[in-house]
Each structure stands twice: as structure tokens, then as C-alpha cells.
Amino acid sequence: MSDYAVLGKRLPRVDGPVKAAGSARFTDDLSLPGMLHGKILRSPHPHARILRIDTTRAEQLPGVRAVIVGEDFGDYRYGLRADTRDEYPLARGKVRYLGEEVAAVAAVDEDTALEALELIRVDYEVLPAVTDPEEALLEGAPQLHDDKPGNISVHMKTGFGDVDEAFRQADYVREDRFYSQSVLHGFLEPNAALAHWEAPNRITIWASKQSPYFLYRNLSNCFNVPLSNVRLIQPYIGGGFGGKNGGYPVDFCAVMLSKKSGRPVKIVLTMEEVLSSHRRRHPMIVRLKTGVRKDGTILAHDCRIIADGGAGTGVGPSTIANAFYFLNLPYVVPNVRYEAFRAYTNRPISVAQRGNGIQQIRYAADVQLEMIAHDLGLDPVRIRQKNAVYTGYRTASGMNIHSCGLQETITGAVRAAEWDTHYRPWREKENEPLGRIATGVGIACNSFQSGARLTGHNCCTAVIKVHEDGTASLLTGSTDSGQGSETVLAMIVAEVLGIRLEDVFVPQTDSTVTPVDPGSFGSRVSSTAGNAVLIAARDARQQLLPVAAELLKAAPEAIEFRDCKVFVRGAPDKALRFRDLTRQTVAWGSGTSIIGQGSWGQTVPPMNFETGEGDASGAYSFGTQAAWVEVDTRTGRVTVPRMVVAHDLGFALNPLAVEGQHEGSIAGGVGHTIYEHCVEENGQNLTPNLTAYGLPTVYDLPREMVSLSIETIDPVGAFGAKESGEGTQVSTIPAIVNAIHNAIGVWITDLPVTPEKVLKALRDKKAQAKATAEGQS
Amino acid sequence: MAMQQMQLKVNGTLHTVMEQPHRTLLEVLREELGFTGTKRACRVGDCGACTVIIDGKAVLSCLTLAVEVQGREIITIEALGDGDRPDPLQRSFVDCGAVQCGFCTPGMVMSAKALLDENPHPDPDEVRRAIAGNLCRCTGYAKIVEAIEDAATRLA
Ligand code: FES
Numbered sequence A: 001m002s003d004y005a006v007l008g009k010r011l012p013r014v015d016g017p018v019k020a021a022g023s024a025r026f027t028d029d030l031s032l033p034g035m036l037h038g039k040i041l042r043s044p045h046p047h048a049r050i051l052r053i054d055t056t057r058a059e060q061l062p063g064v065r066a067v068i069v070g071e072d073f074g075d076y077r078y079g080l081r082a083d084t085r086d087e088y089p090l091a092r093g094k095v096r097y098l099g100e101e102v103a104a105v106a107a108v109d110e111d112t113a114l115e116a117l118e119l120i121r122v123d124y125e126v127l128p129a130v131t132d133p134e135e136a137l138l139e140g141a142p143q144l145h146d147d148k149p150g151n152i153s154v155h156m157k158t159g160f161g162d163v164d165e166a167f168r169q170a171d172y173v174r175e176d177r178f179y180s181q182s183v184l185h186g187f188l189e190p191n192a193a194l195a196h197w198e199a200p201n202r203i204t205i206w207a208s209k210q211s212p213y214f215l216y217r218n219l220s221n222c223f224n225v226p227l228s229n230v231r232l233i234q235p236y237i238g239g240g241f242g243g244k245n246g247g248y249p250v251d252f253c254a255v256m257l258s259k260k261s262g263r264p265v266k267i268v269l270t271m272e273e274v275l276s277s278h279r280r281r282h283p284m285i286v287r288l289k290t291g292v293r294k295d296g297t298i299l300a301h302d303c304r305i306i307a308d309g310g311a312g313t314g315v316g317p318s319t320i321a322n323a324f325y326f327l328n329l330p331y332v333v334p335n336v337r338y339e340a341f342r343a344y345t346n347r348p349i350s351v352a353q354r355g356n357g358i359q360q361i362r363y364a365a366d367v368q369l370e371m372i373a374h375d376l377g378l379d380p381v382r383i384r385q386k387n388a389v390y391t392g393y394r395t396a397s398g399m400n401i402h403s404c405g406l407q408e409t410i411t412g413a414v415r416a417a418e419w420d421t422h423y424r425p426w427r428e429k430e431n432e433p434l435g436r437i438a439t440g441v442g443i444a445c446n447s448f449q450s451g452a453r454l455t456g457h458n459c460c461t462a463v464i465k466v467h468e469d470g471t472a473s474l475l476t477g478s479t480d481s482g483q484g485s486e487t488v489l490a491m492i493v494a495e496v497l498g499i500r501l502e503d504v505f506v507p508q509t510d511s512t513v514t515p516v517d518p519g520s521f522g523s524r525v526s527s528t529a530g531n532a533v534l535i536a537a538r539d540a541r542q543q544l545l546p547v548a549a550e551l552l553k554a555a556p557e558a559i560e561f562r563d564c565k566v567f568v569r570g571a572p573d574k575a576l577r578f579r580d581l582t583r584q585t586v587a588w589g590s591g592t593s594i595i596g597q598g599s600w601g602q603t604v605p606p607m608n609f610e611t612g613e614g615d616a617s618g619a620y621s622f623g624t625q626a627a628w629v630e631v632d633t634r635t636g637r638v639t640v641p642r643m644v645v646a647h648d649l650g651f652a653l654n655p656l657a658v659e660g661q662h663e664g665s666i667a668g669g670v671g672h673t674i675y676e677h678c679v680e681e682n683g684q685n686l687t688p689n690l691t692a693y694g695l696p697t698v699y700d701l702p703r704e705m706v707s708l709s710i711e712t713i714d715p716v717g718a719f720g721a722k723e724s725g726e727g728t729q730v731s732t733i734p735a736i737v738n739a740i741h742n743a744i745g746v747w748i749t750d751l752p753v754t755p756e757k758v759l760k761a762l763r764d765k766k767a768q769a770k771a772t773a774e775g776q777s
Numbered sequence B: 001m002a003m004q005q006m007q008l009k010v011n012g013t014l015h016t017v018m019e020q021p022h023r024t025l026l027e028v029l030r031e032e033l034g035f036t037g038t039k040r041a042c043r044v045g046d047c048g049a050c051t052v053i054i055d056g057k058a059v060l061s062c063l064t065l066a067v068e069v070q071g072r073e074i075i076t077i078e079a080l081g082d083g084d085r086p087d088p089l090q091r092s093f094v095d096c097g098a099v100q101c102g103f104c105t106p107g108m109v110m111s112a113k114a115l116l117d118e119n120p121h122p123d124p125d126e127v128r129r130a131i132a133g134n135l136c137r138c139t140g141y142a143k144i145v146e147a148i149e150d151a152a153t154r155l156a
């Protein structure tokens, strides 16, 4: 066991007290003198040409200070890469989804702003719309973007090994189609921005952003101001999960309204706006063909995906690439072929959501593996053990595994789930009558990246100021949207300097002060920013060492920092208090400042979006989940009373935070599997509230959640840590779907698992059994 | 709409405000009186983030008109704990890891407080019922239930 003073301990999060006290300020809690309230006018059509916008009456309404339309932003478009910039702050020429932003108003209060929206007249020429991604790719489908023929937003085609030969060699091949629905991020804090434009060209904005430096660059480009004049201050964030990464219309509009009105402007979306028109997870159709030997060894995957991208590209290329990467993990797949189309449709834009493309593919692959095990009469645990990757493995596509505890997670999950007691193969049960409540257990494995490797700026930087009283401030551009990274980074500072967690203060991101950072996505903060913080803390310690050596009359190498003391190793009485050392160092000679700095980038070259060759990250986590389900065979209702997560996270920097991530992942995964669903009609969300959408309540989630951390001490991540908050949501879906099969003998290949689908599947199965029996008689 | 004078007793202090009668308690608390600890999330009664206590009962302030609760005893999250000494519920939420992004937290704490004030020894089912109207996307609720049980023990 490691001998850390702070790391590895179950420490409560540093921002807990202010959040529990209600004094933590989120964007909507802020106001400025003279502040106006902004509202956005949205398109009532999924697809239409904008013929004319008349804002005259809105402008004349008393209390209205500014009205803006698409033309105010000139030709500015934004997006992840130069070739994918297809989003506008406000629609230009056309609207491409119902709810797209068309105009915005700033007024003295929200009621006046809302009234003004009703006075804006927009003449549309309604165009035929396409809301189904398969239809969007057909000849003759309505086209969304003139420069993207065929509605193809992203196309990726690649392969490694000899798939055709592998299928010829295979003893068994099966092909299935899976569908994963539209899932919303579900954060409770709606998107919000408070902007203040100061003439001639200075922007200050408080916005709810998990990755604030995207918006910082967006605003500089959009408003043509130098980056030094874009001050983005990050208040507390009420959850992100991928839905608060980039710049969105709410941000651009707040700034433009402020520029036009000369007053600060705040826009807070309503939940209805968020749910019906903000970003969401990619719905995906996955067609997967897999060949195995009769002992269950996987020989090849051939996978075709159609993803519903909605009306813009967003981070879509990374989603499509991720799905390919994690077709190759966590099982050994020697031959692989992949083709994916991300289609434009007249729906809100699909982006990353906790797992970014990986849930969808692993749902398909792990359920299909279970189908294969069932077909061949193989044990579900054994087939996973047999195919599990291992340390030193290199995927066919060239991803390198430097640490892997997958086998241990399987063993751990099986033990914690009391698998041997509860598991009976469906084959043994299938002739028994189904009771009112049928129970089953299921298992599935996952892998995930620890810090997605993208192109462009990918490095995290930390600056640590050590104050003369022995406390420290950590400046980082990595945000904490609730996952607890601020606490974990502060723990690293405390560990290296030998001080207490409460001695470290982490001010929130402020783009004029904190170092530029890629953002909190792709599970990068603990591992990547963690390494930057580690280097910075060592740098600060290094600056204290000469004075410590002098005062203690010892060699610098012999000096240790711990328990707020600095002492000579082996001679603990030769010691001084940390704060005496800092005071003396600051005053040494004519005085100095102790400022440690560290940067840590990626250890692997950037991903190739075209071929998918190479590493998706410098480190990969692995995990196994086991679900216990109860199916009410009369109502079709599925519940998950118990769920186990066993995760190889390298090293648990803070086990309390880790458990929270595991439990939150289960919550998101159970929601995706069973409850969450947008009912839509011609591009309109008919379920634009949290209840109808099905965000899980306390009654919907497992009463018992078991979290196991498997520590493999990764060579790349900070202190050996890997991610532990996204991969954990990847295998929740297949574990539950597999458990449902184990309970009632039906495969659900179309999410979510609604009661209607369960009942229909049971009816179909009965009819089929009857037909077979009649055929035999 | 015409303004109307209202008297609201919040956290033991009487406040006089001029408001339009259609304004919700949530809006008045946050915008006029500065009690921003009460969160504005769905605004339509789905999520519980805006929960306050009125005459001992947990109430959704987004569904309550300010004008209706004049003369009643309104308690917000700001009344809990005092300076360095948090309320046992707040302390348990932090120590048990029941806080992540924290946006649901004030509402959760207020629902829990209404429960414990009325029933100091709730069983797990009663705890779950008390927060059934409070949504949380981050925690999966397990640690929230644990925190409320922990606070009940601390208070005992
Ligand atoms: S804001 Fe009141 S219930 Fe959601």
C-alpha cells in the first residue's frame, strides 16, 4: 500500500460546504448593476427558409434595449475544425431544426423580453424536413447544408486485418442491428451566460462551461477582439456531462446583446429550451457482424454505423472515431472493419455525452457477445475472460495498453454480485413457467480513454502560488463541473508540498489569469491536469529546497515535506514548520515569490480521424459491471435493484469521489437503458420536461450500488490514476440488457427498454414458441 | 400588471416588497431578496431544486405565488447552519459525498430538513419518499439517502 499523507483518502470535497450552504454562486445567481435579461426566439419549423425578419415592433416595446438577428454576426460560423464550422450564433438564411435560435432580445426584465419575442415577425418558407438518419442519407432526401451533399456530416471507413478471411475461418458468425436513442445530458442547471461588453472591445462573460477555453476562442473570433480582451470567468457549474463544452447561441447572444445595448445581459435558458433544442447524445443505429471460434474467441468485427448528427457537426468527428476505437477494446479483436456515416437531420445537434459514442458501440458489442455465448452454450463470464485484453496488448488498430486490470474487474464484479449463487443460464430456465416477477443477472465489460487525444492544443498547465503563510493557490484552466476534480487536484498539491487539503485554494477558471486548457472532456482532468499539477507542485517544492537545506543544514535530497513540516529523512527532530520555511524563503535575500509551474500533454501522437490508426489516449481504463434485474412479466416494467461496478482506475486518488462517480454513472446508464426517451413528432420534442422525458428519480435507481476499485498503477496517469467516471457508464447498458435476457429470455436491441417493448417481446416469443410447437406436431 | 405591496417573512425577518401578483416565491426570493441559495432549474415543479420550507412543510417555490404566502413562516437554505457551524444535514451531505455539482443540493437539504423536523428517525423508505420529488443527475441518490440517515443519527 502506498504511503501517501493525503492521496488515496476518503476526503470530502473542498467545494462541498459552500454548495451545501447555498452560497456557491452559479451563473444564474449573479447579477450586475443595470443588467438586462435576454430571451431567444426559436424556429417553429424543423426546416424552413427565412424570408424576412421584422423586429420593428419588438424594438418599439417599452423596456426593450436591443434586438438581434443572424445578420448581426456577419458570416461568423463555428465548429470543432475549420472544415466542420456549420453552426451560427443565430440562424442565417435557413433554420435546420425546430427550436433553432433565430433572434434574441434584451429587456429590463424577462416578461418584457418574452413579450418582445412575440412581436418579432418572421416569414418562413417551410421546407420538407428529414428527421430520420437513414432517410437523410437516401437519394432525394431534403438537403440541410449546400456544401455537404448527401447530408453526410462525417464519414469514416477503415479496417485492420483480414476480416473476410476471419469470417471464413469462424465457426459461428452472427449479425444484429442495435439502436440507441436520443439521450439528453440532464444537468439540472440550464445553460446560462452573463455577458458584459465594454467599448471599444473588451468582453467579460460568466458562463456555465465545462470547457471554457472553447468559448474564449469562439468569442475572440466572433467579435474580432484579442484573446487578452476575452475574460471568461467560470462560476460553479451545475453539471455538464458533455452538454456545456463549447460556445452556444446563448453565449454569443448574451455578448452581442450587451454590445448593442451597452448594458450587461444575462440569458438563462428554460428547461424546456434545454430539453427541446439544446445538444444531446448521438442516436445510433449499429449493425454489427461478429465471427467467433466455437470456444467463443472473437475473430472479427464488421461494423456499420449510422449516427443521427442533427443539424450540425459539433464534436461529431470525435464521436465517430471513438465508436471505432472502442470497437477494438476491451476484448481482443484481431480483425476489424468499420464504416460510419454521421447524417445531418432536422433535429437538434448531437454532441458528446458522458461516454461520447462509446456507450452505443459497446451496448451493441457486449450484448451481441452475450447472444453468441447463449447460442453456443458458453458461460458469459468465461467468454469475457477468454477475450479480455491484457497489459502489453496492442489492438489491430494500434492502441497500446500499458496497464490493464480487466481480469481482476471481472473476478471482482462476479464475486460482489454473488454471481455463482444467482446465475442460472436461460437455457436451464426456459422451460419453467415465468412467474409474475422474473429475475436475472447480467454482466458486461468496458474500456475508456484517460484523456482523449485530439488534435490541436491538448496540454494542461498548472500554476501554484505558495503564500508566505504556508498556504497555496492552484491556478488551473481545468474546470470541475461536479465530478470533484478540483478536490483531487488540490489533494495532489497538498501531497507534494506536505500540507493539508484545506491549505490549498483553487480559484475558479478565469481566462485572463488561469492557464489555457483543453477542457473537461474525454476524462482528462485527473490524469492529464493531475500530472501538470504534480509537476508544478514539485517545481514549487524545488524552489523551497535550497532554503530548507540551508536552515536544516542538510543535503536537499535528504529533505522531506509532510504533515506541514519539512524535515531531514531519518532525523525527524531536524525539522521546521512548512510555514516558517515559506516565510523565510519569501524574505530570503531581497525577497522572492514561490510560483511553481507545470505542463503535461499527451504521450501519444494525435488521433487520425480518417483511418482510426493509433492511440485514442495515453492510458485506458477497464471495468466490469454486473446488474441484477427484476422484470414484471405482467406490466413489462424492468427495475434494477442492485448493480456492481468494478473498475480498473489505476489508482483511486480519492475513493469517496470515485464512488460518487461510479454511482452517478449507474444512474446515467440506468436512465439511458430504461427510462429516458424523447417522444418526437416531425422534429418536435413532445416531452420537453424532466418528468415526461424520464430523468430517473430515487425510486428508479438501484437501492444497492457496489463500487470496487481495482488499482493497477498506470505508468502514464498522475500517481498511476486513470479515468473513473465515464467508462463506468459504458457497460451499464449491456449489463442490464443481458440481465433482462437472463430473466425472461428476450433480447432488447432497441433502447430504451420500455414496458411496451418488453411485453411485445414476450408476446412475440410466446407466439414463436407456439408456432414451433405446432410445426413439430 | 399592477404592483402590489407584499410582506414576506423569510428566515425570521419580515421583508416588504413591491411586486406583481403573478410573481412566484422563487423569483421574489432570488431576484428581490437575494436568497439565491434556492435554485431555479425547471421552473415547472419537476425537479425540486427550488424547495423551501413553509410552515414546516417542504414546498416548491416555483409553483408558489409570493402573494399567497404572506404571513407564513418561510425558511430557505440560507437559514441553515450559522457561519462556521453548518447544520448537521449540511455537514452530513458534505462528509458522505452527497454533493457533486451541488445544483440539487439546497433543495435536497430542505426536503430532508422538513422530513427530519417532523420525523427525526425516518426509515430508509421514508427518506426516499421525502426526496422522491428532488431530481439529481450526478449522484444516483445513494449518498444522499445515506447523508440524510447520517444526519438523523447525528441529531439523535
Ligand atoms: S425549479 Fe421548482 S421544481 Fe424545478
Ligand code: FES
Residues within 6 Å of the ligand: A188, A238, A239, A482, B098, B099, B100, B101, B102, B103, B104, B105, B135, B136, B137, B138, B139
Ligand atoms: S449533485 Fe448535481 S444534480 Fe445533484
